Amino acid sequence: MTARPGHRTSPGTATSGPGRGEGSPPPASVRPAVRDGLGVGISVGVSGLAFGAAAVTAGLSVAQACVLSLLAFTGASQFALIGVVGGGGNLVAGTLGAVLLGARNGLYGLRLAGMLRVRGWRRLLSAHVVIDETTAVATGQPDDRSARAGFYTTAVSLYLAWNLSTLAGAVGAARIGDPRTFGLDVLGPAVFLALLWPRLTAGRAEARVAVAAAVLAIAATPLLPPGVPVMLAAVAALAGLRAPARDRTADGTTGGTTGEMVGGAAGGETAAETAGDASTGSGTGDAEAAGGTAGEGRKGLGA
């Protein structure tokens, strides 16, 4: 990942003619993705303070809190598990609930595999960081290359920030007091809302899915164990599948227009890469799907 920002600083290649473009990618195209990734990684990572403090308060040791952050590395599941530990609940059920909550990462992986296109040990490592934040940043980018840049920037910055702040929160739990005092409990929902915003305002199908998901999750909360309502809300994605034809046409148009815009701004290299992706089957669809949100995403995440 660190190589990508380096690319962009390599002098003069941007204006030195299209012939040299093949060896050195146009510097303009992944910078916003890297910036998005750093913004998300660091700001969300800080909420590891809240997790560390909550874990120790719930009765975990500092080491257990840190191992959870290092090895589970998916906030919602971690909070779900310590909630059960703190509430004196059944640990087997608590573990199952936490893992079930992590099932959405599997669905994210399905979506991301075509963008990341990793094999072997890279895939084993990349899998560990397939979570809400990395998915949100990656799928908000206009093309696969920016998606990868955003994914790994978010992954590295978030992994470091989350684990360091978990340690700090766990060690300083007594001194931090209630993280709510600083409004840290609002950070989680605010982050996801900000990341989703461009997509919620872009397509009618997306907005309908979002409303259905929120209603489902809220309605199911009193009835089901924590974590399950969120998982159940995946059903709401079906609401987008039953979309009337006019919605799909509208989405397609948006994607196409934004795609042209981005292609025009970034130069021929991006267009060539997108065309190259067509041969892989899933690449074109990814670019088009991400394209619909790209223009707005820039405005939303440009920090």
Added chain:
Amino acid sequence: MNTWIAVLATAAGCYALKLGGLVTPQRILEDPRVRRFTELVPVALLTALVAVQTFAAGRALELDAPRLAGLGAAVAALLLRAPFLVVLVIAAGTAALLRLLTG
């Protein structure tokens, strides 16, 4: 069950699910409806997460005024096209300020 076992089992289970998505053959995405579904799933799950984190405490629904105000401020900031970090600072700051004022 020992807490350590719960911690390690959770970590192992979560990793297995993450990897599962990446290694699933992309062939199943050839069906446009399946692909569209996987595109919409993140929207559904993340919105549900926002809703639950905003309105729920465990299995109980709760209306926490400072938290709602913080989220409301975030929505206002997003409508005004504020940058990402500004949105977060406004959201957390609003909630913190209200809690400070209301004791």
